[in-house]
Amino acid sequence: MADLLMGLLGTFFIVATLSVLWKDNIVFRFGQAAVMGAATAHYMIMSATSIQSMVLSQMQLLPILGLILGLLMYTRLFRNIAWVSKYPSSILVGVGIGVMLAGTIKGQILQQIGMTVGDIQTALFTTGDSVAILNSVIIFVGVVTSLVYFLFTVEHTGTVGLIAKVGRVFLMISLGANFAGELVWYQTQMIGRLMFIIQELLVPLGLV
Amino acid sequence: MSDRPAGKDENIIVQLGTLPPSKYFLVHLAGIILMFIPLIYPMGLPVQTSQPVIDYVRTIQNLPEGSVVAVSFGASAALLDEQEAQFLATWKILFSNKLKVIFYSTTEDANIILERHLGTKVKPGDYGYSYGVDYVLLGYSPLGEAGQAAFVQNIRSLYPVDYHGTPLNNIPLMQDINDQSGVDLIIFEYTSCTDVEWVIRQWIVPFNKPALITTLGCCGPMAAPYYPSQIRGFLSGSGAGTEIEVVSGFPGPGAAMSDSKSLGILPWLVSMVFANLAWFMRRSK
Numbered sequence: 001m002a003d004l005l006m007g008l009l010g011t012f013f014i015v016a017t018l019s020v021l022w023k024d025n026i027v028f029r030f031g032q033a034a035v036m037g038a039a040t041a042h043y044m045i046m047s048a049t050s051i052q053s054m055v056l057s058q059m060q061l062l063p064i065l066g067l068i069l070g071l072l073m074y075t076r077l078f079r080n081i082a083w084v085s086k087y088p089s090s091i092l093v094g095v096g097i098g099v100m101l102a103g104t105i106k107g108q109i110l111q112q113i114g115m116t117v118g119d120i121q122t123a124l125f126t127t128g129d130s131v132a133i134l135n136s137v138i139i140f141v142g143v144v145t146s147l148v149y150f151l152f153t154v155e156h157t158g159t160v161g162l163i164a165k166v167g168r169v170f171l172m173i174s175l176g177a178n179f180a181g182e183l184v185w186y187q188t189q190m191i192g193r194l195m196f197i198i199q200e201l202l203v204p205l206g207l208v
Numbered sequence: 209m210s211d212r213p214a215g216k217d218e219n220i221i222v223q224l225g226t227l228p229p230s231k232y233f234l235v236h237l238a239g240i241i242l243m244f245i246p247l248i249y250p251m252g253l254p255v256q257t258s259q260p261v262i263d264y265v266r267t268i269q270n271l272p273e274g275s276v277v278a279v280s281f282g283a284s285a286a287l288l289d290e291q292e293a294q295f296l297a298t299w300k301i302l303f304s305n306k307l308k309v310i311f312y313s314t315t316e317d318a319n320i321i322l323e324r325h326l327g328t329k330v331k332p333g334d335y336g337y338s339y340g341v342d343y344v345l346l347g348y349s350p351l352g353e354a355g356q357a358a359f360v361q362n363i364r365s366l367y368p369v370d371y372h373g374t375p376l377n378n379i380p381l382m383q384d385i386n387d388q389s390g391v392d393l394i395i396f397e398y399t400s401c402t403d404v405e406w407v408i409r410q411w412i413v414p415f416n417k418p419a420l421i422t423t424l425g426c427c428g429p430m431a432a433p434y435y436p437s438q439i440r441g442f443l444s445g446s447g448a449g450t451e452i453e454v455v456s457g458f459p460g461p462g463a464a465m466s467d468s469k470s471l472g473i474l475p476w477l478v479s480m481v482f483a484n485l486a487w488f489m490r491r492s493k
């Protein structure tokens with residue numbers, strides 16, 4: 001019985017959320033507010049638990065320092081001392097850049113360039129596979145022309161303009177692939193909810 | 209769909225390609241109905257497997273028994289339908305290959321998902337696993353990239369206790385593990401597309417650690433450039449969830465979704481085709 005009630009409740013919120021496809025209405029707004037409220041409460045509890053286990057239970061200097069910096073962020077809420085929040089923000093930005101910088105240069109620039117060129121070499125001189133050669137050439141052309149598209153110090157006319165246009169085509173294909181992924185993602189969410197309705201409500205009620 | 213509705217003198221293609229917003233729900237309704245039917249009456253449409261998914265499975269299967277796998281689990285309950293098939297198949301492959309698993313959550317709701325999976329859907333006990341000896345749940349810690357950088361150097365600085373409040377020093381599996389050197393493979397799950405860079409910068413570049421990735425379908429194109437040289441394999445979206453079930457031989461929710469996806473996408477595809485045709489027809493006039 002409890003499972004069936006949970007199924008009913010879940011189905012109500014699914015239908016409430018989907019009702020916006022028809023038009024904005026009070027049932028949708030209720031469902032939206034309920035889900036947002038529950039999620040926010042959950043996040044707050046999880047964050048508080050995390051602070052408890054990582055900082056308060058240890059009582060070590062560095063975690064407490066981190067907690068104090070975190071609390072200083074909230075000074076933004078008070079206009080007269082809002083400037084204090086710039087200190088934790090600056091530390092956060094500084095640490096973030098420091099942590100990512102070394103890995104970025106090697107992993108995302110040098111190694112990626114190496115792989116772009118290396119793929120062609122491997123395909124030409126090692127495997128000799130025509131499909132692999134074609135693939136590696138397409139990737140190479142895509143990388144170079146897309147980079148030229150973002151080259152703003154030279155006017156995009158003549159040869160540079162032509163290369164930039166090719167780069168734009170590659171960028172459009174890439175964005176298209178991203179958007180297709182988004183669309184299928186939304187569809188999968190819908191299918192997941194339909195499966196929930198079938199398994200948690202229709203099957204227990206003997207309707208399918 | 210165009211903002212300018214078709215006039216009465218325009219042909220059927222333009223009429224269909226320029227539905228006014230008030231009629232959009234008809235397309236959505238058709239999609240929902242077409243998605244629903246295969247869930248009741250499965251059609252068994254074929255599924256093609258891709259190399260990143262095959263490599264993902266083989267990388268796990270090729271690890272020697274007893275190897276330690278860290279799972280950085282940044283899943284979200286709101287996005288679970290997209291990835292649940294990936295997760296369930298991955299847990300089954302890990303457990304059936306007798307690998308030691310360290311789960312750590314990087315999002316607030318990831319633990320709920322893990323608890324539900326390991327409590328009801330893929331029970332470690334069914335594979336002869338004991339908590340603390342063969343697998344451990346470290347719980348939630350708000351790890352960004354700086355957190356991942358800290359994890360690879362000192363796990364106890366982030367997780368002094370496990371999810372149940374037991375100090376890590378009292379957990380047999382964690383006795384000799386406190387940094388990346390004790391981990392043989394990292395499986396990195398994320399739902400924010402650029403987070404793929406975290407595992408590249410913090411696990412792969414400095415330590416050359418073998419890494420696998422699981423993510424949403426829309427994040428796949430951003431993970432692909434790092435495969436196969438930097439990441440050994442990746443799963444992106446529900447399609448990969450279906451594929452991994454086929455490759456690994458562990459059926460799950462992905463199989464049921466496959467038909468529904470293939471059929472349900474049709475109304476939106478047809479809408480796009482008609483909208484483009486209408487645009488070209490109007491332009492040519």
